[in-house]
Amino acid sequence: MIGVRKIGRPMDLKERSYLVEVARGLAISMAHFARNVVKQDEMPTIQYPEEKRVLPERFRGRHRLTQREDGTPRCVACFCCQTACPADCISIEATEREDGYEKVPARFDLNILRCVFCGLCVEACPCDAIRMDTGKYELSGDDRGSLIYDLNTLLKD
Numbered sequence: 788m789i790g791v792r793k794i795g796r797p798m799d800l801k802e803r804s805y806l807v808e809v810a811r812g813l814a815i816s817m818a819h820f821a822r823n824v825v826k827q828d829e830m831p832t833i834q835y836p837e838e839k840r841v842l843p844e845r846f847r848g849r850h851r852l853t854q855r856e857d858g859t860p861r862c863v864a865c866f867c868c869q870t871a872c873p874a875d876c877i878s879i880e881a882t883e884r885e886d887g888y889e890k891v892p893a894r895f896d897l898n899i900l901r902c903v904f905c906g907l908c909v910e911a912c913p914c915d916a917i918r919m920d921t922g923k924y925e926l927s928g929d930d931r932g933s934l935i936y937d938l939n940t941l942l943k944d
C-alpha cells in the first residue's frame with residue numbers, strides 16, 4: 788500500500804526525499820480545490836455568519852427560564868438543577884413568594900462559560916422551569932461578567 792511502511796524497515800531513498808508524498812498531497816489539495824470551484828453548491832461549508840445552519844429540533848441551545856401565565860417564573864427555587872449540574876454553573880438564591888406557599892428565585896445565575904450543555908439541569912427540573920430550546924448558540928461577550936446570565940436575561944426568551 789502506498790504511504791505505509793513496515794515498522795523497523797529503514798526508509799528507502801524515495802521515502803526519505805518525501806517528493807512522492809508531497810506531490811500526492813498537492814494533487815489531493817488541487818483536486819479538492821477544483822471540485823469546490825466547479826461545484827460550489829455542494830461544498831460542505833457555509834458563509835457564516837451571513838448564512839446560518841439549520842439546527843436539528845432537539846439542539847440544546849442557550850437556557851431559558853419559563854414563566855407562568857401571570858408572568859412570574861415557573862421556578863420554585865428547589866435547587867434540583869443546581870445540584871444536578873456537573874459543572875457547577877448554576878447559583879440560586881431562594882426567597883418566598885408573596886402567597887407564602889412556594890419559593891421563587893431571588894437570584895438565578897447561570898455561568899455559561901462553565902456549561903458543558905449536558906442538559907442535566909433540564910432533566911432534573913420538576914417544574915419544566917428551565918429549558919434549552921432557545922436555539923441560541925452564538926454565546927459571546929465582551930467580558931466574563933456578561934456571560935453569567937441572570938434571572939431577567941434567562942426569563943427574557
Ligand code: SF4
Nearest residue numbers: 872902903905906908
Ligand atoms: S447544561 Fe449541564 S453543565 Fe450546563 S447548566 Fe445545565 S447541568 Fe450545568
Ligand code: SF4
Nearest residue numbers: 862863865866868912
Ligand atoms: S429551574 Fe427547576 S430545578 Fe432549577 S431551581 Fe427552578 S424549579 Fe428547581
